[in-house]
Amino acid sequence: MCNSAAAAAIRRPRILIRAARAGLAGYHRDRDLRRLLRTGRLAPGAALARLIAEERELEHRRRGGEATYALARHVAILTALIAEARNHPPASQPASPTPKGLACLEHTP
Numbered sequence: 425m426c427n428s429a430a431a432a433a434i435r436r437p438r439i440l441i442r443a444a445r446a447g448l449a450g451y452h453r454d455r456d457l458r459r460l461l462r463t464g465r466l467a468p469g470a471a472l473a474r475l476i477a478e479e480r481e482l483e484h485r486r487r488g489g490e491a492t493y494a495l496a497r498h499v500a501i502l503t504a505l506i507a508e509a510r511n512h513p514p515a516s517q518p519a520s521p522t523p524k525g526l527a528c529l530e531h532t533p
Contacts, residue, residue, distance in 0.1 A: 468508065
């Protein structure tokens, strides 16, 4: 189950999701969020909101075939988005002791 309705609505090509899953093992919140969002420490909800906005922009560029699209950044943002959604559930929902795959991010055929 996904921790954010916005993250749950994300549908991306299978290869992007698989690459993001592979990156989860090396994800380190403090280091990676600072680099990806170009900011200091963020509250979990704020980080998730910024990651969702950044991912939407990257998806728009990908679909439009824009020269400014950066595949590596898209994968890194998706990895951070998945990790943040897993590690910071809403206050009304307790954290799962064993995160389940990428049920919150689906791939498109």
